Amino acid sequence: MSTVDDHLRNLQDPPIEFRPELRWWLAEGLHTDETLRFEIDAAHRLGFGGMEFLAMDEAAIDHSRYGWGSEEWVHDSAIVVEETTARGMSVSFTSGTNWSNANVPTIDADHPAAAxxxxxxxxxxxxxxxxxxxxxxxxxxxxxxxxxxxxxxxxxxxxxxxxxxxxxxxxxxxxxxxxxxxxxxxxxxxxxxxxxxxxxxxxxxxxxxxxxxxxxxxTASPSASVNYTVSYVDRDGADAVIEYWRDIVLTPALREQIDRNPRAQMYMDSLELTTWGxxxxxxxxxxxxxxxTRRGYEIRPxxxxxxxxxxxxxxxxxxxxxxxxxxATTVAKVRHDYVQTLTDLYIENMLRPFAQFLHENGMLLRSEISYGLPFELTRPGPEVDGIETESLEFGSQIDAYRLLAGPAHLFGKQYSSETGATTRNHMLDHRFYDQIIATQLAAGVTKTVLHGWASTAGAEDTTQWPGHEGMWSMFSERFDLRQPASEFYPLWNRAIGRFQYLLRQGRPRIDVGILRTDHFVDNLSGMVFHDGNGERVPDEDAYGQWWMRNRENHWWQDLGMQDAGWSYDFFDPSLLLHEDVTFGDGVVQPDGPGYQALIVYQEALDAAAAALLLDWAQQGLRVLIVNGARELKLLLTRDYTTHDRAASQTPGLDGRDDELEATMRQLRALPGVAAIDDPVKTVSALRGLGVVGRAEFVDDNQSVLTYLREDGDLLHLYAYNFLYETGEPTTVEVMLPGEGFVHRIDVWSGDAAPHHGVRIADGRTVLSVRLAPGETALFTVDRSTPTVESAPDDLWEATSIDEWSISVESWDAGEPVVLREDRGLGYETREARPTTAVTLIRSASTALASWQDLPDVGPEVSGVGEYFAVFELNARPDGGARVLLDLGSTNGGLGSVVVNGGEARGFDTSHPLVDITDAVRAGRNDLTVRVASSLNNRLIARGYYETFHDIALGFLGQEGYHATRVRPHGLVGPVRVLRTG
Structure with a gap:
């Protein structure tokens, strides 16, 4: 059993497997060996934990020489695996219908293995x-x-x-x-x-x-030859991929490198298969x-x-x-049977054999299961080693992350997310991406795969500053060396690593499971950026002010459980029939999420799943049947589905409706089962069944999300004020099971301090937590140690800092460097690597303001600002008192704080409050604050956005280019030194 001390050792420097990873877009096989080694070394030095790589189409090069499957690509792949492995980083090959390595040149469109x-x-x-x-x-x-x-x-x-x-x-x-x-x-x-x-x-x-x-x-490109998309329903498709990888790709040298990497993976991207006819x-x-065979009737009629x-x-x-x-009902059942059959075949003919092959060759399978195709979203969960979601296609919505949290939690799968892709390239402050990660953590995503990384070097004719684009100009931010914020990535990666480390410990504790089947889940919702008049709305405005930030969840629309602090997941009811799922101690999956109750709300419910619910309910399972629930069908068309009467029919044309009705009649009669006709009554009905949230709020709170892990005597609690643009500071009291000592974890240092604001009520530990908009917090409750009750800290201002020496390191294009490589194959490979010219600007102002308002800086500058000041303290803190530096606002910029020449400390971009207790001294204290910007303002000045089409406008049937504006950058404060005690 782990102890607090065990975790504190790892929290000081979280192991590499808990650090954020990267999606890396290579310019096919064009990169020189020097570039590949330089990039991997840089990613490792900046604190990233792994690289997932793929070949992106690079213009103006010879695809037959550098495309996927070429000698250059195979050579480059071996270097990537070798260099990541040598540094203890994970490495992932990227699969998927748009990437050549999921498809094969050994077939044509008529081949049995072809789609x-x-x-x-x-x-x-x-x-x-x-x-x-x-x-x-x-x-x-x-x-x-x-x-x-x-x-x-x-x-x-x-x-x-x-x-x-x-x-x-x-x-x-x-x-x-x-x-x-x-x-x-x-x-x-x-x-x-x-x-x-x-x-x-x-x-x-x-x-x-x-x-x-x-x-x-x-077909998929880029490739040295024509690569045809394989079938995901006929076994021939998986066999063709397996044969090609076994006989061609996995050379003895590559196998040897893979064998040395315990975290080698294949990543299966979203299933972007197309039909033509x-x-x-x-x-x-x-x-x-x-x-x-499966449905018992002919599909032809x-x-x-x-x-x-x-x-x-x-x-x-x-x-x-x-x-x-x-x-209409009959045809709806047939349509269900068709897509259920496709899902069956996808699981049995693609995922299972592919995963088995990968396991035999030292790799795991991580996958964005199902979505994109008419496959059920959650049923494939048990078949893969890691379940991945993404921020782009789901608009970073908590309900969307709950969709795949169900199978991840039920089967103990690593739940990860491809994070950071938007339509806004280089435009947004770092806080925007921190909020995406914070939202994912609240749903149980504990592996961040940043979307992404691209070498700054690329083809000579197409690469310009700030660097090779990789994923075009529309689908990603770049978390690489071109960013001014990269200076602070080591601090940031350690902080995210601490979250991910602690929130992978023990087992998830989820209060309610919601039974939900969906073969057509809306993974287009994250691209719907238009208002009621059809006008383009910036991604950042929608993320920060719409949908979940406007009390509009997509799939479970009643917010009563969320406001009460209860957690819940979605999953297909057929997963309950899986041999690895059990009921005991009054909960579903006792050694996993431990759902205390299940909700049935959709009109269709499988008869076998209903029979299992009846069996478990007779043993004590609590079930809530909810009529009249409304859920999203397709946001693009503002289309919703209302389920008038839950479990009123089976989903398919199986002739078991009468059986289902009889089962549900028995189920409703049990004392542990309730039925309601309005989802608003959900919480009161569940309370009536005896459900108590494991991290329940004393009073409802509309601003906070939590996620809870149970680790023996330890409870690890994550809390997040998700109204980062529209909310106010809020204080919430969270009740946790049992009595214990509460540690608050500082994710920017790894230190743990006694949390002040703890009481005991009815045998439960109650934490009082104050959170600013967008702020996160992490706690560990040790139930093997007696509780120390305490009042919340009383913060008071010791001094404010109003006089500053300000300078800005302004970034712009420097002279490009040409890289040449001759591997003795009869040709020379050339890359252009743009460089960044940094000009130091000293501001005449001593007062804090955004850069565009500072003399000598202005609206065209991007880069890193440095702020120096001096403050006085009468005495060092003692007796457990603390000194905190409140930076006020950095305009969402990532940065660091140095006090008296000590080590650099990072900060939360939403609430930049830094504990400097151990660094201050009585009398004079020197303070240096560094804050980075995005490249937005410099790129506007250079005309960067004037030629890049805005893909979100395409969803409106419009043509146009990216529109952005000059954004405020830098430290604006007010900066105060606060004390406790």
Missing amino acids: KELNFIVESVRRGAGRDGALPRIDLDEDRAVGMLPGHRIAPRQQHFVAAVAAPVVSEGASGAVIDVDGIVDLTASVVDDTLAWEPADDRDWRLFVFWWHGTGQ AGGMFWGHSVAEEFR WLPFLTRQIMMMAAATTYLYEPTAEH
Whole structure:
């Protein structure tokens, strides 16, 4: 069992495996060995814990020489693995449908392993005319718009007949046709040698649907050869990837390096598969047979109702044909069965064999499971080693992070996030990204993978200051050496590492599990930056003022549990049937999250899951059935779903609705089960069942989120005031189970001090926590040590600091350096590495102000400001009293504080309050504060944004360039020296 002292040793210098990691975009295989080694050494020196690397398309170079799969790329990959391993860093290969290394050059679009789709052609047929002859075939070379995802299509040559289905049209409108389910005729058996003779039996307007499957033809780049996207539902796809990696990629030298790295991984990125044809349906040569076997009926007659169109991701699915109202439920069940089958095949034919292969070769599988495709979001969770979410596609919303927290917590998986991607390149202050990380920690994300890192060096003809772009100019911030803030990354990485270290200890304690199935989760919500008038809203305004910061959670919209301090996750109810999930001691998964109650709110519930709920409820499980809940369907169209009556039908066409109804009738009759008709009553109903939040607030608080870990006698509590733009300072009292001594962890130093503001109530430890907007706090409660009750600290101002010596190190473009490499292969590799020229500007002002308001600095400057001052103290603190430096505001800039020439100390960008007790002395004290800016103001002055398209405008059907403004930078205070005691 761990002790506080054990953790304090690690908190002083958190081990490298707990530090933030990086997504690294290489300019294909162009980088010289010198650059690769320099970049990895720099990342390690700045305190990052690992590198996930991939080849990004670099213009103006020879892809056959430098693309993925080339000798240069293989050589560079070996260096990356070698250099990261030598430093104890993790290394991750990047997989995914947009990255060449997930796809293979050994197939073409017609190969059994290639990605497939179901396409169709429709004919109008009337009685008296009929039709006789060859079935219409797909024009595989037709020029069709295929959505917004990158990638190039190479048309397949083959198509395979699947079905011919006739259906009468009831009505037709702008949004599509309504067809009569009862009139459907499956004509597949009547097709002979791809010909069909058929005439309707009545005078209605009949449509003949002819279905063919063929390859999507999707390819990925950059690559030394053409790499085709593989199937994620047929086993052939995984086998082709495994064979290529086993026989070609994993050379003996690379295997040796991987064997030396205990944290080598494959990272499977979001599943950005595309279809080309009119059907819009993912398919495989095994799908029809697998559907019949798993669902118990033929899919063919229902295919017209499965045809669809999408915009980029599965969340934006629109079906082309709808049934009449009396058959809407039946068709919805068929649609569920189709996507459930795809999810089954994705799990069994891709994830399981791929993970097994990786394990056999010394690698783990970390994955952004499911989203992007019509796969259930949470069911694949048990199949991977690490579950990853991201900040971009979900808009950094707490409810979105709760979606994948469920399977991560249930199965003890490392929960990570790709963090920092926005549409705003180099524009935003560091505080913006700190708030994303703070939000993720509140949901149990304890591995940050920053999006990202790019070498400043790149192709000569395309690389300009501040450096090689890597992920274009639209999808990421750069957490690398081009940033003025990089000076402070070692302090920052240690601070984030302390959070991630302590919040991985023990087991999560989550109060409530919410049963939720979604094959079309909205992972486009993070790109919806427009107001009611269709006007572009800056990402930072939406993140800071909309959605969760405006009391609008997307998926569980009632905020009663959140305001009470209760925690909750989402997951598909079928996961409860997994052999690794148990019920005991009155909770679900006692050695994991320990859900005290489960909520059922969606109209569809699997009969087998309901039977398990009944069994567990008879053993003491508490269940709340909530009718009338509303949840997000697609934010882009402001589309929501309301579930009038929870668990009123099974999700699929399995004929078990009556069984479900009988089970639910028994369930509702049990004493540990309650049902409500308004989600607002959720907390009171759960309290009525005896649920008490493990980190419950004494009084409701609308500003604070918490996350709790139980580590034997220790409790580790994270708290966060998430209203960083719209809130006020708040004080919350948090009640924790048991009595114990409370340590408050200073994540910027690793020190722990007794927390002042503790009392005991009814055998629980109650912490009083005051948090400024955006501020975070970390505590450990030791229940093996007696509680010391205390009042909150009384802070008083010892002095204010109003006179400063101010200078700014202004960053701008320097002269580029050309790097040359000749590896004896008959050619020379050349890179351009922009350099930064730093000009020191001394301000005549002695008063703090933003740089644009300082004489001699102005609105065009980015870089690092240095502020020197002197303050006096009558005496050093004693008897446990403390001295704190309150910087007021740094305009969100990252920085450091040095007192009397001591070591540099970092600070929270939202509440820059630094404990300087051990550094001060009686009398004169010298203070140096350094604060970094973003590159925004300098890049505006250089015209950087004038040529970069704003991708968020594309979602509005508009064209335009990035719009930004001059932003305030630097220390603005007021700066005060505070004392306690």
